[in-house]
Amino acid sequence: MSSTILAAGRGFRFVPGVYQYSAGVAAEPGFRIERVRFADPVPMAAGFARIAEVLAAAGVAKTAFCACEMRSPAPFTEQGFADFNKIYGAVLTEWGIFVDGHNPVARSNVCPEISPPGEPGFHAFSFVVPAADAPPSFVVAGSGESQEGKGNYRDNTVALGDLSPAGLLRKGQFVLGEMERRMAALGFGWADTTAVQAYTVHDLHPFLASEIVARGAARHGLTWQFCRPPVQDLEYEMDCRGVLTERVLPRT
Template sequence: MIETVEAPNGGYRFMPGVSQYSAGVAALQGFTLERVRFTKPVPIKAGFERIAQVLKDAGRPLTAFAACELRSPAPFTEEGFVKFNEVYTGTLKSWGVAFPNGLNPVARSNVCPKIDPPAEPGFHAFTYTVPAANAPASFVIAGSGEAPEGKGNYRDHAVRLGDTSPAAMLEKAKWVLGEMERRMSAFGGDWSQVTATQLYTVHDIYPFIESELGKRGIFRQGLTWYFNRPPVKDLEYEMDCRRVYVERVIEG
């Protein structure tokens, strides 16, 4: 089983990922994860302020912040993505969110709507821990595009770079689905436990929607397809998934 690390004072454990985010989180025993979605993206600075207030109102410390979903205007260059992440992780550190052994505990997805994109990067949703005796297991798996992380860049390692043919999209989808399964396995999870699956691409998924997504049982809980691109140029397909039982929506 893949090793996970407990986030200090967070009420969750995480699967190590890269400096900007973890590969996924799961609530510790005695806690559960709750998700809050904004009606529209809230710019990063204001979003952090809104999240801090929600945590305060819930009687939770800032370190209970476990995962988030971002929306950006357009895919970043590799260099632009690094600069954005420096600002984002800097705020987490100022919150006292510890980075055990330099590892970021907070899971994340960050995608770019093709239609009606935000003017600047912002929060679409976030997830945090709350005390809950005897709660069922809950987890959030971070978004992944069709390239392994931690390799220095995405472009040199992407599956079928620059190819969006049906055969290439199938290969990209298989790789990402496998990565979702690998990450879930760190928490003893699988598709049968998932309460929501989100897919992000502007390309046709119909040729493999039954053969690859359907056969895994994803449609038991439904699939949310966002007409969005992954956050880095030249990536074309991304997914994330979660097992979260309490979700609500607040004004953006």
Template sequence: MTRDFPAGNYRFIPAVFQYSSGAVAEPGFEIERVRFDKPVALAEGFAQIATYIQAAGRPLTSFCACELRSPAAFTEDGFRAFNQHYVKTLAEWGLFDGTTNPVARSNVCPEIDPPAEPSFYAFSFTRPGSGTSPSFVIAGSAEARGGAGSYPERIVRYRDLSPDGLKEKVRFTTAEMEGRLAEFGFGWNDTTAAQAYTVHDFHPVMVDELVRRGATRSGLTWHFARPPVIDLEYEMDCRRVAREMVI
């Protein structure tokens, strides 16, 4: 079930306190994605994002998604501590009410040349638009089932890097993307971009688990990076965004 966030002119899929599972612009609005030419450390990134959004004549509550880069995969406790720090700025911007967070997010860890500290890679916000096509961002998801329990209890094929293990991880994550798209009434044919994050060779399963299912409609960007928590091995996100900038 989706929820309206009128202050940002978008709807979102509620998830956990640190992020939502996706955001879609209201009719009459579109999402603009802005990628930094080089990752920008978290505090400075928030400052630059605020400047950019306000220069576009938009409120900070229009911030609807972001893509982060971290130095290395976190422990479960470390990830929780990072998230508690991250949402403080969202609360100051009127986005996080202490429980619900409408901002979609991906957070991955480059295997080669990672940033020295958690940093912004890209962000998205809503702005008035005249286009008739919807725009949306689906948050990153790895091969971890939802619900209670620690990550080891929820990870699909935990620590199994066999060909069958990787296949099931990719299949699960692709299905998770499809479920989130369906929450908004969309499918792969509505996307303009899809991204995969892993340090493992997933090409042997790409045709059956991605291409035949339509996930590569607009190609696939592979980032040689790990998901944000130790022992997660494969992550994806996707979007439909007509306006993209690099700054």
């Protein structure tokens, strides 16, 4: 995993990833990450507008936006995902988010299997605020069972098409390992997490105890969201965070 990059003047550092997201972010000393969840997913354009309102109310610039969790109607094709990311990335460019060509914003984007949203939108987001003597905080981006930055997902997917218990185990082991690599790059581990989320429509119980619990990933429980990863042929995704300040915005 690549070393971290400081987002100068923003109060956080990040692990460089791919165009659409960084692998994770961590607050610098004197700052903390706060997470805000919407009561219901908000379509992307309206979601960006509401995020901007929250940042302004907190007295921070748009460049304090450091992580988000998105929901989409169904898994994208490879090309559809690339097209979506260009639209998303254009807003980040407009906000002045990119750092020397790198996207610092950690992101998860998954697809609810039941009652999906009608269009891609935001489920939650995180941002950085000044906070003297704040304890460390971080957000690790979602990862499915594919090596990113290799040109496409399908050709680099672990146990492609294998939904057997053995295949799902391999997928789970890869994703858990990726979570650990990303946290390690930021200087953290499972003991530092406050929340861990798994996204799959398949049965993870065969490896829940032997892998997820045994590694320490469920020390505060595990949030299993009945969602698919954002790209077709991916079956299992996780993300995690160590964030002490969280709140929910009411429906409007």
